[in-house]
Amino acid sequence: MIQVILLKQQDHTKLMAQQRKELLNLLMHATHCRTTSSDPCSNPKCLQMKRLFGHARKCSIRSSGGCQQCQKVWYILKLHAEICRQTDCCVPRCKDLKNYLELQAGKPSGK
Numbered sequence: 001m002i003q004v005i006l007l008k009q010q011d012h013t014k015l016m017a018q019q020r021k022e023l024l025n026l027l028m029h030a031t032h033c034r035t036t037s038s039d040p041c042s043n044p045k046c047l048q049m050k051r052l053f054g055h056a057r058k059c060s061i062r063s064s065g066g067c068q069q070c071q072k073v074w075y076i077l078k079l080h081a082e083i084c085r086q087t088d089c090c091v092p093r094c095k096d097l098k099n100y101l102e103l104q105a106g107k108p109s110g111k
């Protein structure tokens, strides 16, 4: 609880960083979480995250077509891939995204 109070006194950037950290923690949790509908997870946000990823798997619009839910999934995955240093990471699409980010970084400025 003390942390929550401290957070309120911090600036916006730090709050965003904290939110990002929570998102990433949640992503890692949901990736490893093996609960089912008959044995649901105690973390309600875990269910939300799983639903989001379940959507992304069967969505026909996709983020390139402007689907906001899919864009959110990619945003979270990208956040993770940027800091992930595991070569055998079990987060979906992590390897693909790391390759993609490397390509982007290696490109000369412009196009």
Ligand SMILES: [Zn+2]
Pocket: 029, 030, 033, 034, 035, 041, 042, 043, 046, 047
């Ligand atoms: Zn869970």
Ligand SMILES: [Zn+2]
Pocket: 055, 056, 059, 060, 061, 062, 063, 067, 068, 069, 070
């Ligand atoms: Zn979608």
Ligand SMILES: [Zn+2]
Pocket: 080, 081, 084, 085, 086, 089, 090, 091, 094, 095
């Ligand atoms: Zn990863």
